[in-house]
Amino acid sequence: MVAFYFTKPPEPDRYATLYLTLQATALFTARSANVHRKKRRLSLYNQVGKAENWMAAFNEHEFNHSDPTSRDMWRVFRIMAEFVEGFEQLSDLGRAVTIFGSARTPRHDRLYKMARELAALLARKQFAVITGGGPGIMEAANSGAKDAGGVSVGLNISLPHEQSANPYQTIAVNHHYFFVRKTMFVKYSHAIVCFPGGYGTMDEFFELITLIQTMKIDPRPVVLIGKSYWTGLIRWLRRTMLEEYNNISQEDLRIFRLTDDPHEACEMITQAESGRCYYPLPNEFSGIAPGRQLSPEGTRFGVAPRVSAETIAQPALPDGADRPKASRQRKSRRRGQP
Secondary structure (H helix, E strand, O other): OOOOOOOOOOOOOOOHHHHHHHHHHHHHHHHHOOOOOOOOOOOHHHHHHHHHHHHHHOOOOHHHHHOOOOOHHHHHHHHHHHHHHHHHHHOOOOOEEEEEOOOOOOOOOHHHHHHHHHHHHHHHOOOEEEEOOOOOHHHHHHHHHHHOOOOEEEEEEOOOOOOOOOOOOOEEEEEOOHHHHHHHHHHOOOEEEEOOOOHHHHHHHHHHHHHHHOOOOOOOOEEEEOHHHHHHHHHHHHHHHHHHOOOOOHHHHHOOEEEOOHHHHHHHHHHHHHOOOOOOOOOOOOOOOHHHOEOOOOOEOOOOOOOOOOOOOOOOOOOOOOOOHHHHHHHHHHOOOO
């Protein structure tokens, strides 16, 4: 197997994109073949990032201006490389628990101490602990797991403003894309714990329970820590989303549990883990529909939606709302009207 690299960018002609595509493909092939994995120092992610920089240097040339989507190809390779990097780093992690929470929680806060205690309890039960690698609750969880002798994973993210990573990570992975990072959070966790947090924590929490609700991932414990913080949201989910608007079902509120006790949270997770089956189904077993079988990346295949042939008579639209305003203006101009 031969892998090759360009030491300098190719000439900025119409074939430059093809040349760089070939390089990225060769790098990915070498990565997949696992050739001298421990000795390689240049990752696919960095190489594709370097190729992107070469592309940026060609912004003044014809092929970028004539094809506004020419950089989309490199975005695809960068995304692919980031997935490969994450899979390589975490594939042998074993059972793990992801802990979400605010980066703004100070060290003297009781929630910080609770996160640190919970992570230590989980590490002593042989769970790896995964966080976002930042300060606050993430730092507390990483430090608790590391000090207890466990595996402490930080999935860091590059942001426009500088972010400080906590120093308690035994495995550190750097991400550029939020959606790749969230895939790693969910794919390698057997349970999720959410401490109080901001928009990021809410995003992660609601995406997770959506994946469980829609059966895209296997059910797993989702534990909310901090009754005073989460009670108002749960009340709104029940009274507004369920009872007033009927947008969820009663079963959807059972996806997660609420507690203020790290020991109780750890007990929920360990009990669920004791009932987990690790044995693959025999080949002759056909009791699971194809749409419900798990795909290699950890989600269920699902069934592709079909357009319904049923048509329903819709009420007439209000006068003047049958076409966009801009369309009406264009027709008026063609008629010579102002």
